[in-house]
Amino acid sequence: MAMATDRQLLLSGRYLLTMEEGCPPIEEGALLIAGENIAAVGKTAELLQRYPQAPRLHTPHGLIMPGLVNVHTHAAMSLFRGLADDLPLMRWLNDYIFPVEATLSAEMVQVGTLLSLCEMIRSGTTSFCDMYLFAGAVAEAVEESGMRAWLGEAIYDFPSPSYGELENGLALTEELIARYREHPLINMTLVAHAVYTCSPALLIRVAKMARQANLPLAIHLAENEEEEKSCRERYGLSPVHHLEQLGLLGPNLIAAHCVMPDDAEIALLARRGVKVAHCPHSNMKLGSGIAPVDTMLAAGICVGLGTDGSASNNTVDMFAEMASMARIHKARRRDPLPVTAQEALHCATLGGAKVLGAEQVIGSLAVGKKADCIVLDLDQPHLTPLYHPVSHLVYATKGSDVLHSMVNGRILMQDRKLCTLDETAILCQAREIAQVVAQRQTAPVDNKR
Ligand SMILES: [Zn+2]
Incomplete structure (x- = not known):
């Protein structure tokens, strides 16, 4: 149960795909996130009425789905x-x-x-x-x-x-x-x-x-x-x-x-x-x-x-x-x-x-589960037009279409900017290590038959 003091966020978009069995994509759907958990799932208009005070992250062309x-x-x-x-x-x-x-x-x-x-x-x-x-x-x-x-x-x-x-x-x-x-x-x-x-x-x-x-x-x-x-x-x-x-x-x-x-x-x-x-x-x-x-x-x-x-x-x-x-x-x-x-x-x-034995905790967007979700940007040539969201997610979407990412109620990426990791420094360190790896490789790659 969400505590009254939990930090809230209303995440809304063009579509909400919960991945709950038998649940079709919800048009103009939203999640109310309270602390680490999903506290409500439904139409944005309804959730706005129920939680008028909650800060909102709205993506007009966004599709919200489980991470x-x-x-x-x-x-x-x-x-x-x-x-x-x-x-x-x-x-x-x-x-x-x-x-x-x-x-x-x-x-x-x-x-x-x-x-x-x-x-x-x-x-x-x-x-x-x-x-x-x-x-x-x-x-x-x-x-x-x-x-x-x-x-x-x-x-x-x-x-x-x-x-x-x-x-x-x-x-x-x-x-x-x-x-x-x-x-x-x-x-x-x-x-x-x-x-x-x-x-x-x-x-x-x-x-x-x-x-x-x-x-x-x-x-x-x-x-x-x-x-x-x-x-x-x-x-x-x-x-x-x-x-x-x-x-x-x-x-x-x-x-x-x-x-x-x-x-x-x-x-x-x-x-x-x-x-x-x-x-x-x-x-x-x-x-x-x-x-x-x-x-x-x-x-x-x-x-x-x-x-x-x-x-x-x-x-x-x-x-x-x-x-x-x-x-x-x-x-x-x-x-x-x-x-x-x-x-x-x-x-x-x-x-x-x-x-992973974690289906009670993650994997779909349902009240009581942990808020592990992503928002995709649908406003792109390769995702237009859109008849069936599930089809696009599998046959047309790329990883680079992910706009926001959240784990356990914490935003890890917003507008494609990483919030927890120093990407520039990590890439730099990885390149340095690659030089050492290349020196240590003992045999040239021989992939001839
Ligand atoms: Zn393996």
């Missing part, structure tokens, strides 16, 4: 954007990414994360789920930005530049969980990097920690043919069945990619309540394939949309990701029906919130 939820990224990998392109996953990782990551420091990760945060705020993301190294530095960058996030320290069998030996990584994870337990915007997760970097014993251990802490467990799963093949060679099972045998498949598991699962595996993932992070751009760019998301959605799997890191995308623009999601499944099936605009938009908002 986008990016369920899988590695924010600091913005530092490696464009460093090594046109390579398959395993060579890209082993020959180019892991070597430069081995030289990372907490300061570099913090700057890389801030760089992605600038881009995320500018392109309409208000929540993201990150798995990376130096998660403490990631959390500090997130706190500075005012963004909402789910963060985890990537755990794997080999020594990490962040924590050194594995035991330190598990201890660091425990420490971060305790530190951020009560934080209003930062939520911790457990992270097992993948079945090819974590032994069965480690996977079981991390899963147990996630269960004990009642937190999500994020993993890369069934990303491409090579992962599938190596898992079968090592364990005699596909990655999905390998995790089933180890007892990892469950409602707290967030499985990124899932390009490879067949129909029977999809049915198994659905039965276990596993959540999927669909990352179409990264899967396309690394030549991994196209995840059978239409089959997953039909099976009732909760699917969210993720950009993956900017080294394999190469942006964190969720509008671009949505546009691709709504198109590639049509091309794959030679049928325009799989993954409609409405379904893609759902995956990027309320579906993403469900993946």
Whole structure:
């Protein structure tokens, strides 16, 4: 319930899209925000009558909608954007990414994360789920930005530049969980990097920690043919069945990619309540394939949309990701029906919130939920005319159309000016780090066949 003393703001525009089930766009709609929460939703005229004293932010050609939820990224990998392109996953990782990551420091990760945060705020993301190294530095960058996030320290069998030996990584994870337990915007997760970097014993251990802490467990799963093949060679099972045998498949598991699962595996993932992070751009760019998301959605799997890191995308623009999601499944099936605009938009908002177990808090604009929302500028050639707002949001809108952004009732961007971050300084620092990264790159990019 909104307190009488809460700071109020009446946010109004040409359209209000709540993303509540069965709720069409409201013309001349508004939100009354009180403190961190949404206190009223409706027609602007009605809300103006009910709250005549509330300060107002009105965008005549604006569309108000929930902020986008990016369920899988590695924010600091913005530092490696464009460093090594046109390579398959395993060579890209082993020959180019892991070597430069081995030289990372907490300061570099913090700057890389801030760089992605600038881009995320500018392109309409208000929540993201990150798995990376130096998660403490990631959390500090997130706190500075005012963004909402789910963060985890990537755990794997080999020594990490962040924590050194594995035991330190598990201890660091425990420490971060305790530190951020009560934080209003930062939520911790457990992270097992993948079945090819974590032994069965480690996977079981991390899963147990996630269960004990009642937190999500994020993993890369069934990303491409090579992962599938190596898992079968090592364990005699596909990655999905390998995790089933180890007892990892469950409602707290967030499985990124899932390009490879067949129909029977999809049915198994659905039965276990596993959540999927669909990352179409990264899967396309690394030549991994196209995840059978239409089959997953039909099976009732909760699917969210993720950009993956900017080294394999190469942006964190969720509008671009949505546009691709709504198109590639049509091309794959030679049928325009799989993954409609409405379904893609759902995956990027309320579906993403469900993946993170936060659908009671964010993902749609409803009374009592947190005020995480964005306002888009519709007064532009590529958005004119406008017959169906949802269609435009998926097929025509760009991240750069976002005018204002708000998280937890706090404005993070107004009229495309960032309010919490010093963008000029961050870009400058990122360029300086890039010079160091370029020097440390050991091998020239060889992407010939
Ligand atoms: Zn990833």
